[in-house]
Amino acid sequence: MAELAPGTRVRVKDDWPERRGPCHIRTPHYLRGRSGTVQRVLGRFANPEDLAFARPAPKRVLYHVLFDQPPIFQEGRPGDEVLVEIFEHWLEPENPAQEAA
Amino acid sequence: MSPPARRESLAQLEALIAALKAKGIVSEEELAARQASTDRASPETGARMVARAWLDPEYRALLLRDGAQAAERMGVSMAGAPPLGVLEDTAARHHLVVCTLCSCYPRAVLGYPPHWYKSFAYRSRAVRDPRGVLAEWGTVLPEGMEIRVVDSTADYRWMVLPMRPAGTEGWSEDQLAAIVTRDALVGVALPQQPAAAAA
Numbered sequence: 001m002a003e004l005a006p007g008t009r010v011r012v013k014d015d016w017p018e019r020r021g022p023c024h025i026r027t028p029h030y031l032r033g034r035s036g037t038v039q040r041v042l043g044r045f046a047n048p049e050d051l052a053f054a055r056p057a058p059k060r061v062l063y064h065v066l067f068d069q070p071p072i073f074q075e076g077r078p079g080d081e082v083l084v085e086i087f088e089h090w091l092e093p094e095n096p097a098q099e100a101a
Numbered sequence: 102m103s104p105p106a107r108r109e110s111l112a113q114l115e116a117l118i119a120a121l122k123a124k125g126i127v128s129e130e131e132l133a134a135r136q137a138s139t140d141r142a143s144p145e146t147g148a149r150m151v152a153r154a155w156l157d158p159e160y161r162a163l164l165l166r167d168g169a170q171a172a173e174r175m176g177v178s179m180a181g182a183p184p185l186g187v188l189e190d191t192a193a194r195h196h197l198v199v200c201t202l203c204s205c206y207p208r209a210v211l212g213y214p215p216h217w218y219k220s221f222a223y224r225s226r227a228v229r230d231p232r233g234v235l236a237e238w239g240t241v242l243p244e245g246m247e248i249r250v251v252d253s254t255a256d257y258r259w260m261v262l263p264m265r266p267a268g269t270e271g272w273s274e275d276q277l278a279a280i281v282t283r284d285a286l287v288g289v290a291l292p293q294q295p296a297a298a299a300a
Binding site for chain 1 (some may be wrong): 201226
Protein backbone atom coordinates (compact mmCIF):
# COMPACT_ATOMS: atom_id res chain seq x y z
CA MET A 1 0.00 0.00 0.00
CA ALA A 2 1.39 3.39 -0.98
CA GLU A 3 1.83 5.77 1.93
CA LEU A 4 -1.34 7.77 2.53
CA ALA A 5 -1.09 11.54 2.36
CA PRO A 6 -2.47 13.71 5.17
CA GLY A 7 -6.08 14.58 4.35
CA THR A 8 -6.87 11.15 2.85
CA ARG A 9 -10.24 9.80 3.93
CA VAL A 10 -9.96 6.26 5.30
CA ARG A 11 -12.06 3.68 7.05
CA VAL A 12 -10.88 1.41 9.84
CA LYS A 13 -11.54 -2.19 8.82
CA ASP A 14 -14.61 -3.70 10.42
CA ASP A 15 -12.58 -6.73 11.41
CA TRP A 16 -12.67 -8.64 14.70
CA PRO A 17 -9.60 -10.90 14.95
CA GLU A 18 -10.31 -11.41 18.64
CA ARG A 19 -13.30 -13.54 17.58
CA ARG A 20 -11.02 -15.85 15.59
CA GLY A 21 -8.44 -16.67 18.24
CA PRO A 22 -5.65 -15.31 20.42
CA CYS A 23 -4.34 -11.98 19.21
CA HIS A 24 -2.89 -8.64 20.30
CA ILE A 25 -4.49 -5.63 18.64
CA ARG A 26 -3.71 -1.93 18.94
CA THR A 27 -6.86 -0.81 17.12
CA PRO A 28 -9.63 0.15 19.58
CA HIS A 29 -12.92 -1.70 19.11
CA TYR A 30 -14.92 1.55 19.02
CA LEU A 31 -13.26 2.58 15.74
CA ARG A 32 -13.82 -0.60 13.73
CA GLY A 33 -15.76 0.33 10.60
CA ARG A 34 -15.48 4.08 11.35
CA SER A 35 -14.32 6.67 8.84
CA GLY A 36 -11.70 9.30 9.56
CA THR A 37 -9.01 11.46 8.00
CA VAL A 38 -5.27 10.82 7.94
CA GLN A 39 -3.74 13.67 9.90
CA ARG A 40 -0.07 12.72 9.85
CA VAL A 41 2.34 9.88 9.10
CA LEU A 42 4.00 8.99 12.41
CA GLY A 43 6.64 6.61 11.02
CA ARG A 44 7.25 2.92 10.58
CA PHE A 45 7.13 0.57 13.55
CA ALA A 46 7.42 -3.18 14.03
CA ASN A 47 3.92 -4.66 13.91
CA PRO A 48 2.88 -5.13 17.57
CA GLU A 49 0.47 -7.91 16.53
CA ASP A 50 3.53 -10.01 15.67
CA LEU A 51 5.84 -8.71 18.40
CA ALA A 52 3.37 -9.87 21.04
CA PHE A 53 3.79 -13.46 19.87
CA ALA A 54 7.55 -13.25 19.25
CA ARG A 55 6.99 -13.65 15.51
CA PRO A 56 9.12 -11.82 12.92
CA ALA A 57 7.54 -8.36 12.96
CA PRO A 58 7.74 -6.39 9.70
CA LYS A 59 7.65 -2.61 10.01
CA ARG A 60 4.34 -1.04 9.16
CA VAL A 61 3.39 2.58 8.60
CA LEU A 62 1.66 4.12 11.60
CA TYR A 63 -0.80 6.96 10.97
CA HIS A 64 -2.42 9.53 13.19
CA VAL A 65 -6.07 9.39 12.13
CA LEU A 66 -8.67 11.96 13.15
CA PHE A 67 -12.32 11.01 13.74
CA ASP A 68 -15.40 13.04 14.59
CA GLN A 69 -16.23 12.01 18.14
CA PRO A 70 -20.05 12.40 18.40
CA PRO A 71 -21.01 9.84 15.67
CA ILE A 72 -18.95 7.13 17.35
CA PHE A 73 -21.04 7.08 20.51
CA GLN A 74 -24.16 8.87 19.29
CA GLU A 75 -23.51 11.55 21.89
CA GLY A 76 -21.10 14.36 22.58
CA ARG A 77 -20.71 17.82 21.16
CA PRO A 78 -20.31 18.55 17.43
CA GLY A 79 -16.75 19.58 16.66
CA ASP A 80 -15.19 17.29 19.26
CA GLU A 81 -12.71 14.80 17.84
CA VAL A 82 -10.70 11.67 18.60
CA LEU A 83 -7.12 11.34 17.31
CA VAL A 84 -5.75 7.79 17.26
CA GLU A 85 -2.65 5.91 16.10
CA ILE A 86 -3.70 3.28 13.53
CA PHE A 87 -1.43 0.92 11.58
CA GLU A 88 -1.68 0.82 7.78
CA HIS A 89 -3.00 -2.74 7.59
CA TRP A 90 -6.10 -1.64 9.51
CA LEU A 91 -7.01 1.10 7.04
CA GLU A 92 -8.94 0.83 3.80
CA PRO A 93 -10.30 3.46 1.38
CA GLU A 94 -13.42 5.13 2.77
CA ASN A 95 -15.20 4.49 -0.50
CA PRO A 96 -13.82 1.38 -2.31
CA ALA A 97 -15.86 2.11 -5.47
CA GLN A 98 -14.26 5.53 -5.75
CA GLU A 99 -10.82 3.98 -5.35
CA ALA A 100 -11.47 1.53 -8.20
CA ALA A 101 -12.80 4.23 -10.55
CA MET B 102 -7.85 -15.35 38.66
CA SER B 103 -5.90 -13.86 41.54
CA PRO B 104 -2.42 -12.46 40.94
CA PRO B 105 0.51 -14.61 42.06
CA ALA B 106 1.84 -13.96 45.55
CA ARG B 107 4.51 -11.30 45.81
CA ARG B 108 7.15 -13.81 46.81
CA GLU B 109 6.38 -15.95 43.78
CA SER B 110 6.46 -12.87 41.52
CA LEU B 111 9.85 -11.86 42.85
CA ALA B 112 11.21 -15.37 42.28
CA GLN B 113 9.95 -15.25 38.69
CA LEU B 114 11.47 -11.81 38.20
CA GLU B 115 14.85 -12.97 39.47
CA ALA B 116 14.76 -16.05 37.24
CA LEU B 117 13.92 -13.86 34.25
CA ILE B 118 16.72 -11.39 34.99
CA ALA B 119 19.19 -14.27 35.42
CA ALA B 120 18.13 -15.75 32.07
CA LEU B 121 18.39 -12.39 30.27
CA LYS B 122 21.85 -11.81 31.75
CA ALA B 123 22.98 -15.34 30.85
CA LYS B 124 21.95 -14.73 27.24
CA GLY B 125 23.73 -11.39 27.19
CA ILE B 126 20.50 -9.46 26.52
CA VAL B 127 20.82 -7.10 29.50
CA SER B 128 23.63 -6.28 31.88
CA GLU B 129 23.53 -5.26 35.53
CA GLU B 130 24.74 -1.78 34.50
CA GLU B 131 21.93 -1.35 31.96
CA LEU B 132 19.35 -2.38 34.53
CA ALA B 133 20.79 0.04 37.07
CA ALA B 134 20.86 2.88 34.52
CA ARG B 135 17.23 2.26 33.56
CA GLN B 136 16.19 2.03 37.20
CA ALA B 137 17.92 5.36 37.90
CA SER B 138 16.31 7.14 34.93
CA THR B 139 12.89 5.72 35.86
CA ASP B 140 13.30 6.95 39.42
CA ARG B 141 14.39 10.41 38.22
CA ALA B 142 11.49 10.84 35.78
CA SER B 143 8.77 13.12 37.16
CA PRO B 144 6.18 15.61 35.93
CA GLU B 145 8.65 18.38 36.81
CA THR B 146 10.47 17.55 33.58
CA GLY B 147 7.35 17.94 31.46
CA ALA B 148 6.43 21.13 33.34
CA ARG B 149 9.84 22.64 32.65
CA MET B 150 9.56 21.75 28.96
CA VAL B 151 6.20 23.55 28.82
CA ALA B 152 7.51 26.59 30.70
CA ARG B 153 10.48 26.87 28.37
CA ALA B 154 8.22 26.53 25.32
CA TRP B 155 6.10 29.41 26.66
CA LEU B 156 9.20 31.60 26.87
CA ASP B 157 11.29 30.49 23.91
CA PRO B 158 9.68 30.27 20.44
CA GLU B 159 12.60 28.28 19.06
CA TYR B 160 12.26 25.66 21.82
CA ARG B 161 8.49 25.61 21.31
CA ALA B 162 8.97 24.80 17.62
CA LEU B 163 11.39 22.00 18.51
CA LEU B 164 9.01 20.62 21.15
CA LEU B 165 6.15 20.43 18.65
CA ARG B 166 8.36 19.00 15.91
CA ASP B 167 10.24 16.39 17.94
CA GLY B 168 9.31 15.95 21.59
CA ALA B 169 12.07 13.42 22.23
CA GLN B 170 14.76 15.82 21.03
CA ALA B 171 13.23 18.59 23.14
CA ALA B 172 13.37 16.27 26.17
CA GLU B 173 17.02 15.44 25.44
CA ARG B 174 17.67 19.21 25.40
CA MET B 175 16.47 19.25 29.03
CA GLY B 176 18.96 16.53 29.93
CA VAL B 177 16.54 13.59 29.80
CA SER B 178 17.91 10.46 28.14
CA MET B 179 15.34 9.22 25.65
CA ALA B 180 17.45 6.20 24.64
CA GLY B 181 15.11 3.25 24.32
CA ALA B 182 12.05 5.38 25.07
CA PRO B 183 9.16 5.58 22.58
CA PRO B 184 8.94 8.74 20.42
CA LEU B 185 7.30 11.65 22.22
CA GLY B 186 4.61 13.68 20.48
CA VAL B 187 3.43 17.02 21.86
CA LEU B 188 -0.13 18.28 21.37
CA GLU B 189 -0.52 22.05 21.17
CA ASP B 190 -3.60 23.50 22.86
CA THR B 191 -5.02 26.62 21.24
CA ALA B 192 -7.83 29.05 22.02
CA ALA B 193 -10.06 26.82 19.86
CA ARG B 194 -8.91 23.33 20.85
CA HIS B 195 -8.12 21.45 24.04
CA HIS B 196 -6.34 18.06 24.07
CA LEU B 197 -7.05 15.21 26.48
CA VAL B 198 -4.77 12.15 26.55
CA VAL B 199 -5.99 8.64 27.37
CA CYS B 200 -4.91 5.10 26.55
CA THR B 201 -8.12 3.12 26.14
CA LEU B 202 -6.23 -0.13 25.46
CA CYS B 203 -3.84 -0.16 28.42
CA SER B 204 -1.95 2.67 30.13
CA CYS B 205 0.51 4.19 27.62
CA TYR B 206 1.87 7.35 29.24
CA PRO B 207 4.89 9.56 28.49
CA ARG B 208 6.86 8.18 31.45
CA ALA B 209 10.20 9.55 30.27
CA VAL B 210 9.00 13.11 30.92
CA LEU B 211 6.11 12.59 33.40
CA GLY B 212 7.24 9.66 35.53
CA TYR B 213 4.82 7.00 36.71
CA PRO B 214 1.20 7.45 35.68
CA PRO B 215 -1.29 8.19 38.47
CA HIS B 216 -3.61 5.33 39.43
CA TRP B 217 -6.68 6.95 37.87
CA TYR B 218 -4.99 7.11 34.46
CA LYS B 219 -4.90 3.30 34.46
CA SER B 220 -8.45 2.85 35.79
CA PHE B 221 -11.19 1.33 33.63
CA ALA B 222 -13.39 4.31 34.50
CA TYR B 223 -11.02 6.92 33.08
CA ARG B 224 -10.02 4.81 30.07
CA SER B 225 -13.59 4.10 29.01
CA ARG B 226 -15.13 7.46 29.86
CA ALA B 227 -12.46 9.89 28.62
CA VAL B 228 -13.03 8.87 25.02
CA ARG B 229 -16.83 8.75 25.24
CA ASP B 230 -17.67 11.63 27.55
CA PRO B 231 -14.58 13.84 27.73
CA ARG B 232 -16.51 16.92 28.85
CA GLY B 233 -18.16 14.99 31.66
CA VAL B 234 -14.79 13.68 32.84
CA LEU B 235 -13.24 17.16 32.73
CA ALA B 236 -16.20 18.63 34.64
CA GLU B 237 -15.62 16.13 37.46
CA TRP B 238 -12.06 17.43 37.65
CA GLY B 239 -13.47 20.93 37.91
CA THR B 240 -12.12 21.70 34.45
CA VAL B 241 -14.60 23.75 32.47
CA LEU B 242 -13.50 24.83 29.03
CA PRO B 243 -14.41 28.26 27.66
CA GLU B 244 -17.50 28.27 25.46
CA GLY B 245 -16.73 27.28 21.88
CA MET B 246 -13.52 25.40 22.67
CA GLU B 247 -13.44 21.97 21.05
CA ILE B 248 -11.95 18.86 22.62
CA ARG B 249 -9.65 16.53 20.80
CA VAL B 250 -9.24 13.27 22.72
CA VAL B 251 -5.93 11.60 21.88
CA ASP B 252 -6.15 7.85 22.35
CA SER B 253 -2.57 6.67 22.82
CA THR B 254 -2.84 3.27 21.16
CA ALA B 255 0.53 2.43 19.67
CA ASP B 256 4.20 3.41 19.46
CA TYR B 257 4.07 7.11 20.33
CA ARG B 258 3.59 8.70 23.74
CA TRP B 259 1.73 12.00 24.01
CA MET B 260 2.03 15.07 26.20
CA VAL B 261 -0.06 18.26 26.11
CA LEU B 262 1.39 21.74 25.66
CA PRO B 263 -1.29 23.79 27.47
CA MET B 264 -1.97 27.45 26.83
CA ARG B 265 -0.10 29.92 29.00
CA PRO B 266 -2.57 31.50 31.43
CA ALA B 267 -3.18 35.23 31.25
CA GLY B 268 -1.58 37.21 34.04
CA THR B 269 1.76 35.40 33.88
CA GLU B 270 3.50 38.05 31.81
CA GLY B 271 7.08 38.57 32.93
CA TRP B 272 7.23 35.33 34.93
CA SER B 273 10.44 33.31 35.06
CA GLU B 274 10.77 29.74 33.81
CA ASP B 275 10.71 28.51 37.43
CA GLN B 276 7.51 30.43 38.21
CA LEU B 277 5.83 29.16 35.08
CA ALA B 278 6.92 25.53 35.59
CA ALA B 279 5.41 25.63 39.09
CA ILE B 280 1.87 26.11 37.74
CA VAL B 281 2.10 23.29 35.18
CA THR B 282 0.80 20.26 37.06
CA ARG B 283 0.98 16.60 36.10
CA ASP B 284 -2.75 16.68 35.37
CA ALA B 285 -2.35 19.65 33.01
CA LEU B 286 0.27 17.71 31.03
CA VAL B 287 -2.32 15.12 29.98
CA GLY B 288 -5.15 17.64 29.68
CA VAL B 289 -7.46 16.81 32.59
CA ALA B 290 -6.67 20.20 34.16
CA LEU B 291 -5.58 23.63 32.97
CA PRO B 292 -2.61 25.55 34.37
CA GLN B 293 -4.00 27.97 36.94
CA GLN B 294 -2.52 31.25 37.88
CA PRO B 295 -2.40 31.06 41.69
CA ALA B 296 -4.39 33.87 43.27
CA ALA B 297 -1.54 34.62 45.67
CA ALA B 298 0.99 34.98 42.87
CA ALA B 299 -1.36 37.30 41.01
CA ALA B 300 -1.36 39.82 43.85
